[in-house]
Amino acid sequence: MSAFETDLWWRLADYEIGPADAAFTFAQRLARENRWSADYAARVLTEYKRFCWLACEAGHEVTPSDAVDQAWHLHLTFSRDYWERFCPEVLRMPLHHGPTAGGTVERTRYYDQYAQTLASYEAHFGEPAPEDIWPDARRRFLVDPKAVRVNPADAFIVPRGKAYGFAAAIGLALTALALGVLL
Structure with missing residues (x-):
């Protein structure tokens, strides 16, 4: 069964983060705080919901992309929404965010876990994760x-790219100036 055919997916798809009467939506805040376009922030929000589905249904620990993690961090700041509405009513389970303890063993664990998350994403959603939101594990x-x-x-x-262009232009200008002084 596809993830899209599950009750959990329908609850996630219908779910809006934050108060319904907020003048500044969660997606708008996500875009502003990360300097993303509104379209990209909306896409990240969809990917965050897919990540949450995987966290509940993949059968293994999952690791988000950095962009998805930014959405998760912001959602956690809406603590009443996250713990009183999202987890009990939408996910129907707690979803804790645990940072790495650091070091080589942890880096290897999260690297492998992320690669497994990408494989599960493709298996459950029927397509590879979008690379601009979910880059490869490396x-x-x-x-x-x-x-x-x-x-x-x-x-x-x-x-x-622009920095290289500026540097080249400055280098050429200085060379021309030096040649002009010498002549």
Whole structure:
């Protein structure tokens, strides 16, 4: 049976996080806090629901992608909604968030668990997880952990490709200036 044919999926699909009368929705807050487009945040929210389904039904421990984990972290801040409505009424079980204890053994455990989560995702949802939200295990655990959160009010953020272009332009300008001074 497909995940989409289960009662749990229907409860998840119908579920809206947070108060119904909120002027600023959960998806809008998720987009703002992560500097995502509204469309991407909505897609992450769908993937968060799929992750929650897997956490209840996969039959093994599951690990979220970083984007899905951001949705989970934000949902946990809506503590009354999460513990008094979501877990008992939608999931019908508690879903605790446990961080890693760190170290090589834990990294290996979460790496393997994440790879198993991706395999279960495909098996239960009938398609691979979207790579822009669920990168492969190597990226999730070896590349992405090097990321840091930066407040754009405190720093200039220049995408790598543009930074190379700026550096090349500055280098050419300095070379031209130096040649002009020498001649």
